Amino acid sequence: MKKSTIIALVSILTLGNIFTGCEAVKNTNNTQRGAAIGAVGGAILGGVLGNNIGKGGNGALGAVLGGVVGGVAGGVIGNKMDKQARQIETALPGAQVERVGEGIKLVLGENAVRFDTNKSTLTAGAKANLDKLIPVFNQYPDTNIQIYGYTDSTGSAEYNLNLSNQRAASVKAYLVGKGLASSRFNTTGLGIADPIATNDTPEGRSQNRRVEFAITANEKMVQDAQKEAGK
Template identity: 45%
Template sequence: MKTNKTILSLLLISAMSIATIGCKTSSSLKGGAIGGAAGGILGGLLSKNNTATGVIVGAAIGGSAGAIIGREMDKQAEELERDLEQAEVERVGEGIKVTFDSGLLFGFDQSKLSASSKSNLDSLAKTLNKYPETNIVIDGHTDDTGSEKYNLNLSMERATSVQNYLIDKGVNASRIATRGLGESVPKSDNSTESGRSENRRVEIGILANEKMQEEAKKAEGED
C-alpha cells in the first residue's frame, strides 16, 4: 500500500544517520552501509555515488584549481605505485583509487586482516599521513556467492578492518568513511571464478578535503 511505502521510506531516511567512529551503527545506501566520518560534503557525495570513482569525480572542482589538486595527487599516486606491491593504483580525476584483492587482505570468508597484508597497509598509512589534506573512502565489495545480507555484512566488516588498521597507524579517523556494498557493484561477471575473484575487493578512494580545495582555489586566484 502507498501508506506503507511512505512509512518505509521515512524509516530508511531515519536509518541514514551517520555512525560515529567505533560504533557499529550503519546506514543504508543503495544496497550498502555507511560508517565512519561521513559528515558534511563527503557524506553527501557518499549518498549519491555507489563507487569510489563516483565519489572522487563528484568531488572535483575543475579549472586551474582542479589542475593544482591533480598535480598533488600525481605525487601521492607515484609513491603509492612504488610502495604498494599488491594493489592497483589509479589516478581518477582529481583523486586516486587504490584497489586491493580481498584475497590478499583476508582469509576465505574472514574479515580479520592477514599478517601478509599489513605491510601494504603500513605503506598506505605512511603516504596518507604524509598528505593529511585528503578524505578517504573505504569500500568493501564481495561476489554474489551466499545471501545478499551476508555479503553486505562481510563487506562492511572488511572495510571497517582496513579503517581500524589505518587509524591504528596514525591516520586521523575524521578523514575516513567506510562503506559495505556487498555484491551490489560487481566489477566483473559473477558467472565465472575469475570474475568473482575480481569482485571480491576493497577499493580506497583518496580525494581532496575542503581545506585542500580552498587552498587550490586561492592559488588559482593568485595566478
Template identity: 45%
Template sequence: MNIMMTNRRLALLGLSVATSAMLLGSCGTIQSMSNTQKGAATGAVAGGALGALIGNKAGNTAVGALAGAAIGGVAGGLIGRKMDKQAAEIERTVAGAEVIKADEGIIVKFDSGILFDFDKTDLKPAAQDNIAKLVESMNNNPDTDILVIGHTDNKGTDNYNQGLSERRARSVKSYAVSQGLAGRRVKTEGRSFHEPIADNDTDAGRAQNRRVEIVIVANDKMIEEAKNQAGT
C-alpha cells in the same frame, strides 16, 4: 558484459555522486556542505567522463566519490598534480595495490584475497604491511579525505555479503587508524555484490569483484589553498 556493466554504472552515477558526497561530507575535516554541493554539481557533469576513463576498474560509489569531490578549472588542475604525485608514491611503496588515477582523486584497489583469508575480516600479516605503507603516504599528504569501500561476489545472500563487505571496510580503517591515520579523515561503506566490475558467473570474475577500494580526494583545506593559488 563489460559494455553493459559500464552503461549501468554511468546510468547510476547520479545516485552514487549524491550518496558519496554525503559520506565524504560527514568527515570531521569538512565543516559545511557548501563545497560538497559544488563538487557534486561539477561531478554530475564530469561523471560521464570519469566513468569512461575508469571503465570497469572500480564501482559506482568510488567513481561517484571522485566526481562529487571535483571542482574543475585551474584549481582542480592544481589538485590533480598533487594527486599525481601521491599516486606515484603509492605505486612505488604499496605492494599488491592497483592505483587508479582520475583527475582530482585516486582509487587504491586491493583484491580481497590479498587482504583477507576466505570469509574472514582480519587482515593478513602481508596486508597489514600494505596498509601501513599506504598510511605513510596518506600521512605525507594530510589534506585529503578517504572513503573505504568493501565489495563481495554474489555467492551467498545479499544480507550476509552486505555485513561482510562492511566489516572488511571497517577492518581496513581500524588497522589504518592503529598505524597513525586520523580516524576523522576516513569513512567506510559496504556494497555487498551490487557493484560488480566483472562477470559474477565465472570464478575469475568473482575473484575480481571481491575487493576493497580506497578513494582519496582533496579536503576543504586543499581545495581552499588551490583556489587561492589559482586566484578564484
C-alpha cells in the same frame, strides 16, 4: 556508451579545442588539461566520471570521485594527486591505481588485502601491505579516504553486505590504529554490487573480493588550492 555521455564528451572536447586547440591538448599532461577544461567544463566532466568510472560502473565510488573543483585550483589539486598516485604505485606495485578527475581510485584485490574466509579479520599479509600505504597517506594529510568493501556473489546478498561492511571497517580500524586520523575515513560495504569480473569462475570471484579507496581533497586542500590559484 550512453547518449548523454557522448554529448558530454563532445562538449568537453569542443571546449578543449576552443581554448587550447587539438594539438595543444595532445601535448599537455593530465593536470594541465584538467585546469584548462575544468574552468569551463568541470561540471560536465564530473558527471561523466561519476557515471562511467571503472569496469563495474561503480556508482558509489564514481559519485565521490566525480566532483570537480575545476579551473586553476583543480589543476593544483590534480598535480598533488598525480604525485600521490605515483607514490602509491611505487609503495604497493600490486595495487590498481587510477587517477580519476581530481582524485584517486585505489583497488586492493586479494593479492594485496586478504581476509580470513568468511571473516573480517585482516591477514598478516594484508596488514603488511597496508603498512606500505601509511607513509604515503601521512604525506598527504589533507585528503579524505572513502573505503568500500566488496564480496563475490557466493552466499546471500544480506550476508555479503554485512561482511563487506565489517571488512571495510577493519581496514579503517587498522589504518587509524597506525596513527592516521579517523576523521579522514568513511566506510561503506557494498557486498555483491558492482562486480569487476564474472562471478562464474574462481578467478573472477577472487577479483570481486576486494577493497576500493576513493581518495579526494578535503576542504583545506581545496581552499589552499584556491588561494594558490589566486596568486
